[in-house]
Amino acid sequence: MLSAMAVYVDDPVRLGEVRLSDGRSLGWAEWGSPDGIPVLLCAGAATSRWLGFGGGVVETLGVRLVSVDRPGLGVSTPAPGRTFSDFAGDMRQLCVLRGLENPAVVANSQGAPFAIACAEAGVASAMALVSGADEVAAPQFASVLPADLRGLVERATSDPDGAEEFFAGFTAEAMWNMVMAASPECDLAVYRDPDFAAAYRRALDEGFAQGAAGYARDTVLAMGRWPFVFDKISVPVDIWYGEHDTSHSPDNGAFLATRMTTAQRSVVPGIGGALLWTHAEPILTSLLAKATNDQSPHP
Numbered sequence: 001m002l003s004a005m006a007v008y009v010d011d012p013v014r015l016g017e018v019r020l021s022d023g024r025s026l027g028w029a030e031w032g033s034p035d036g037i038p039v040l041l042c043a044g045a046a047t048s049r050w051l052g053f054g055g056g057v058v059e060t061l062g063v064r065l066v067s068v069d070r071p072g073l074g075v076s077t078p079a080p081g082r083t084f085s086d087f088a089g090d091m092r093q094l095c096v097l098r099g100l101e102n103p104a105v106v107a108n109s110q111g112a113p114f115a116i117a118c119a120e121a122g123v124a125s126a127m128a129l130v131s132g133a134d135e136v137a138a139p140q141f142a143s144v145l146p147a148d149l150r151g152l153v154e155r156a157t158s159d160p161d162g163a164e165e166f167f168a169g170f171t172a173e174a175m176w177n178m179v180m181a182a183s184p185e186c187d188l189a190v191y192r193d194p195d196f197a198a199a200y201r202r203a204l205d206e207g208f209a210q211g212a213a214g215y216a217r218d219t220v221l222a223m224g225r226w227p228f229v230f231d232k233i234s235v236p237v238d239i240w241y242g243e244h245d246t247s248h249s250p251d252n253g254a255f256l257a258t259r260m261t262t263a264q265r266s267v268v269p270g271i272g273g274a275l276l277w278t279h280a281e282p283i284l285t286s287l288l289a290k291a292t293n294d295q296s297p298h299p
Contacts, residue, residue, distance in 0.1 A: 009052055009053055009277060012029035012067075013030060015028070018093070025076060025077045026068055026077075027068065027069035029050060030064060030067075031052050031064075032063045037061075037064060038103035039103055039104045041053070041068075041106055041108070042106070042112070043203075046207040046208060048074035048206035050067075052065055053276045068091075070087065073209075074206045074207060080213070081217075082217060088123055103123075104125050105123075109131055109132065109248060110133045113222050113228075116226070125291040128287040129239050130275055130283055131240070131248050131275050133222050134248060134255070135256070136250070137157050138225075156223035164217060164219075165216070167219045169212065172201070175207075175208075176200075176201060183272065186271050187242075187271070235290075236293075240266050240268065241265075241266075242267070242275040244272035245273045245275070
């Protein structure tokens with residue numbers, strides 16, 4: 001039973017933009033102390049820097065939580081044709097410009113492959129994938145995907161330009177309705193919380209403020225074949241799914257956990273895709289312990 005008094009999300013305490021080396025702007029938001037342990041958030045689909053997690057927990061654990069608008073979302077300059085590697089390069093620059101050094105990285109939903117790109121590139125001391133979008137285009141999943149999802153995956157892999165054009169027709173309202181329609185009651189208890197709903201809907205509105213091209217590019221990258229060399233990921237990895245999550249991974253991360261030798265997988269009872277907001281404390285506590293103990297080199 002979720003507490004009626006739970007604080008799932010707070011407004012950011014600091015907002016700003018950095019100028020990247022190619023002149024593009026990247027929007028960021030922060031929670032917690034500016035002197036806290038840096039944790040970089042790769043947010044879910046179509047949401048802006050506005051939507052964090054761990055209301056109260058971030059401060060208690062001494063975390064400096066940093067979220068960014070991916071290119072084309074929120075206030076960040078669009079970058080047509082961008083890749084996962086491009087995103088990791090942007091995060092490397094952000095870390096220098098904002099003094100984050102080698103942060104721990106946490107990702108939610110569609111942010112998962114972007115976090116994996118950071119870990120592969122050495123821009124992470126540890127990683128937590130929470131309700132992460134899995135590589136649905138992997139051959140291992142071809143026979144188990146629902147027909148509608150399988151059709152989108154086939155289009156993203158065979159005709160990425162056409163798929164990107166299709167996803168560019170989405171809106172903030174369509175995203176909200178899709179999430180609400182696909183979520184179990186345990187998640188709706190979170191999403192219908194007035195404060196959470198206001199923050200989530202604001203993040204979606206900001207995510208689509210420049211149109212849907214940024215979301216469309218993210219989605220084609222996430223739904224296509226992933227280019228990662230998983231053997232290059234040497235940092236510790238937590239993989240978290242709620243037992244009632246039916247939309248992010250065909251097997252709640254079981255296959256994904258086998259692809260990274262440092263991964264540990266947890267399936268949490270009583271919750272679905274809202275796991276990041278209901279279980280922020282154990283997620284961050286485990287991530288911080290792994291980041292602190294990690295002694296592996298980071299190029």
